[in-house]
Amino acid sequence: MERCPCCNARLRGLTVCQRCGSDLGKALVAEQGAQLWLRKALYYWQHEQAAQSLDALQHSLLLKQSKLAMLLRDQLIEQQCARILELLAQRQVLAAKTRLYTLRNLIPQHETLQQLQGFTDYLLARE
Numbered sequence: 001m002e003r004c005p006c007c008n009a010r011l012r013g014l015t016v017c018q019r020c021g022s023d024l025g026k027a028l029v030a031e032q033g034a035q036l037w038l039r040k041a042l043y044y045w046q047h048e049q050a051a052q053s054l055d056a057l058q059h060s061l062l063l064k065q066s067k068l069a070m071l072l073r074d075q076l077i078e079q080q081c082a083r084i085l086e087l088l089a090q091r092q093v094l095a096a097k098t099r100l101y102t103l104r105n106l107i108p109q110h111e112t113l114q115q116l117q118g119f120t121d122y123l124l125a126r127e
Contacts, residue, residue, distance in 0.1 A: 001028055005022075005027070033063050034063035038060040041054075041060055044056060050080060050083075058106050073106065077110060077112070080103050084100055084116055088123065093120060093123045097124065100117060
């Protein structure tokens with residue numbers, strides 16, 4: 001964190017803002033935790049471990065919604081939607097539903113995920 005979120009003063013590596021006196025120690029710890037979880041998410045993504053990557057990314061996003069984390073989230077959702085469609089084409093509806101459930105926990109209001117949810121529910125009802 002380079003600037004105080006309260007008054008926008010430069011922090012210069014301090015945990016207490018010199019201008020407004022805000023103690024930013026816990027915010028800095030949360031930011032560092034978010035970076036740690038994001039590095040784990042990137043590692044798992046690089047090693048094609050989607051479930052672990054999604055889990056680590058979810059922890060990172062709970063602490064801080066950085067631009068890189070949001071980009072990785074969008075990329076993972078796109079990849080996983082393609083995988084879900086492959087599973088549905090192979091008539092593996094329950095496997096697709098499980099994968100979709102994990103994604104919906106990450107971003108419940110995503111329009112494409114909601115549509116896939118409705119489609120998988122429809123397919124399950126027909127079985």
